[in-house]
Every structure is written in C-alpha cells, then in structure tokens.
C-alpha cells in the first residue's frame with residue numbers, strides 16, 4: 717500500500733489577474749482590434765476559437781482546468 721501525498725499549498729482554481737496580464741504581455745497580445753473580444757482581457761479572439769477568449773486566456777484556462785482535473789482525478 718503506497719500512499720502518495722501531494723502537498724500543494726496553493727489551490728489552482730482561478731487564473732490570477734497578474735498571471736493573465738504578464739502572460740499577455742509576454743505573448744505580445746495587443747488590445748482588441750477585432751469585433752470579437754476576449755471576455756477576460758479584451759484582446760483579440762483567435763479566429764478558430766469557440767469561446768470568447770483570446771488564445772492566451774484559453775491556454776491558461778485550459779491548463780488550469782487540466783491541472784485541477786489531474787489533481788481531482790488522478791493521484792499521479
């Protein structure tokens with residue numbers, strides 16, 4: 717019987733504003749030009765996006781989901 721303890725002090729639930737901001741800055745995403753805007757940061761939404769999110773927010777959101785999903789579902 718092996719018990720793996722995961723000491724995750726911080727819970728990954730929401731994307732912090734500062735993370736979003738720095739991610740956008742790093743990615744060089746400019747403020748909105750398109751008619752469709754990211755509902756989080758108002759940057760332009762990716763053409764193939766099914767959500768009102770720019771690719772940066774989408775990626776962060778997805779990875780946050782996957783993170784919490786992994787934590788909840790699989791112990792590894």
Ligand SMILES: [Zn+2]
Pocket residue numbers: 754755756757758759769770771772773774
């Ligand atoms: Zn965004």
